[in-house]
Amino acid sequence: MREFKGTSVICFPQEYVVLDLETTGLSPIYDEIIEIGALKVSGGVQEEFQTLIKPNRMVSYFITDLTGISNDMLKNAPSIHTVLPALRSFIGNLPIVAHNAHFDINFLYDNFQKTGFTFSNDFIDTLRISRKLFPDQPRHTLNHICAHLSIRQSNAHRALSDVMTTHAIFNQFNAHVQSRGIDIETLQKPAIQKRKAAVLPPPNTGFDSTHPLYHQTCVFTGHMSQMTRAQAMQKIVDLGGIVSETMTKRVSYLIIGDAAYSNKFKDIKSTKQRKAEQMILGGSSVKVISESVFLEMLSDAHDRL
DNA sequence: TCTCCTCGAGATCT
DNA sequence: CTCGAGGAGA
Numbered sequence: 001m002r003e004f005k006g007t008s009v010i011c012f013p014q015e016y017v018v019l020d021l022e023t024t025g026l027s028p029i030y031d032e033i034i035e036i037g038a039l040k041v042s043g044g045v046q047e048e049f050q051t052l053i054k055p056n057r058m059v060s061y062f063i064t065d066l067t068g069i070s071n072d073m074l075k076n077a078p079s080i081h082t083v084l085p086a087l088r089s090f091i092g093n094l095p096i097v098a099h100n101a102h103f104d105i106n107f108l109y110d111n112f113q114k115t116g117f118t119f120s121n122d123f124i125d126t127l128r129i130s131r132k133l134f135p136d137q138p139r140h141t142l143n144h145i146c147a148h149l150s151i152r153q154s155n156a157h158r159a160l161s162d163v164m165t166t167h168a169i170f171n172q173f174n175a176h177v178q179s180r181g182i183d184i185e186t187l188q189k190p191a192i193q194k195r196k197a198a199v200l201p202p203p204n205t206g207f208d209s210t211h212p213l214y215h216q217t218c219v220f221t222g223h224m225s226q227m228t229r230a231q232a233m234q235k236i237v238d239l240g241g242i243v244s245e246t247m248t249k250r251v252s253y254l255i256i257g258d259a260a261y262s263n264k265f266k267d268i269k270s271t272k273q274r275k276a277e278q279m280i281l282g283g284s285s286v287k288v289i290s291e292s293v294f295l296e297m298l299s300d301a302h303d304r305l
Numbered sequence: 306t307c308t309c310c311t312c313g314a315g316a317t318c319t
Numbered sequence: 320c321t322c323g324a325g326g327a328g329a
Contacts, residue, residue, distance in 0.1 A: 023319050031319075063319065102320060103318040127317060128321075141317070157319085272326095272327085291320085 002109050006122040008101065010129055010188045012174040015042040017090070018097040018160040021104045022067050024055055028106040033080055034059060034069055036087060037159025039167055042094065049090050049158045052077040062216035067157045099142050099166050126169050133176060145169055172200050174198045207240030212297055217242040217250050221272040222257030222291075233250060235298055247275040251289050255294045 019038045032055035040047045050071070054077040064070045072286050085267045100102045101123040112119040126252035130140040137148060142165060146153050151168045155161035177184065207214055220243075232255070233243045244251055276288050289297075 021319080027318050034319095066319065098318090100316090100320090102319045107319095125320095131321080139316080166315095174315090 002106065004118060004120040005109055006096075008125055008128065009087050009095065009122050010132070011095075011184055012123065012177065013095060013124075015094055016097050016124065016193050017041075017092075017094045018163045018167045018170065018211070019104055019108075020090075020098060020159045020166060021107055022063075022069060022157065022159050023107060024057070024059055024063055026103075030104075032056065033107055033111065034063075034074060034077075034157040035067070035080065036083065037161070037163040038087070038090060038164050039160075040090060041167075048160065049087065049091075051083055053080050053083055054078065055080075060168075067126070068155075069158075080111055081115060084111060084117060088112065088117050088119075091121065095206065096123040097126065097166060097170050098123060098170070099125070100127045101161075103117050112185075113234065117247060124170070126166055126173065129173050129187070133173060133182075142166070142169075159170045173191070188269075211239050213239045213253070214242040216252040217248075218253045218255060219244050219247055219251050219272060220255050220257065232294070239298075243295075247272050247286075249284060251276075251286050253289055253294075255289055255291060257291050 004154065017038050017040045019036070021030045021033050021037075022035035024034050033053050034055055035052050038049040039176050040049070052074055054074045059069065059071050059074065083214075096105065096108075102125070103121050105121075109119050126145075127140055130137070130145055134140075134148070137144065142156070143153070145151070146165060146169070149169065149172050150281065151165065151172070153161070153165050156165070174211055177187075209215075213236055220232065236243050247254065254272060256273065273288065276284075279286055281290075
């Protein structure tokens with residue numbers, strides 16, 4: 001489905017089309033476009049595209065309330081089929097800039113396809129860029145970004161107005177990247193995956209030397225159901241224990257998460273568990289325990305406090 | 306240590 | 320959809 005859909009890219013090209021749609025709802029399959037707004041930036045010149053579109057069914061009160069677009073306003077508007085050819089030539093092969101671009105791209109793709117046009121333009125999603133540039137921001141809606149960057153919005157939820165807002169955001173993102181010398185390539189690539197869960201030093205120095213985990217080396221396998229692996233590691237460190245990544249002869253406990261494996265690996269033991277069983281056959285005293293038994297050992301520590 | 310895969314959580318558009 | 324976590328295998 002949507003075999004020829006373009007790629008989501010992160011870049012700040014010289015030429016592009018900022019675009020926004022108003023629709024009868026969120027579903028590209030069941031809902032229809034009622035307004036198109038676009039701004040083409042090409043060769044240092046800006047050109048606007050704006051039109052209302054008459055859908056085949058009524059616009060709900062919710063949408064009229066949200067956008068200010070009423071059925072009466074759409075009464076004499078052109079149908080989508082008469083608008084699409086002009087939009088297609090307006091856009092050309094330029095990349096599309098939009099906020100939550102998949103929403104607009106999917107609507108356009110489906111409508112273009114029905115009308116016999118191809119649409120495989122790449123697209124630049126300001127939502128995605130915002131999350132990359134400002135990961136500490138709690139939200140990345142158009143409204144939140146505007147407040148954060150001190151951008152003034154006018155007539156929100158009308159297509160061309162939102163286009164201008166998105167364009168202002170896009171320009172500020174560009175300036176932010178330029179001024180800080182942020183490498184676009186590193187933005188485009190997925191973030192570097194952390195291999196190890198971060199574990200902080202224990203808060204206390206006086207450990208309970210009688211606790212069963214004290215000075216014991218522990219290894220995890222499988223998904224924990226009651227807490228994250230990082231939290232479990234922290235518990236062990238806080239009790240004076242040691243966390244290891246690999247099964248070696250100095251490991252005392254292998255802790256198996258209770259959460260189910262994916263269907264594909266159901267009933268298949270992890271390599272860590274097989275290694276532990278081999279070691280036990282060879283005379284090792286490593287103990288293989290379930291997550292629930294591990295949790296009991298932790299609560300045992302609470303009883304002593 | 307590295308790459309590839311799967312899964313779940315969380316978020317945005319009208 | 321995007322991303323991070325975690326497992327598997329080399």
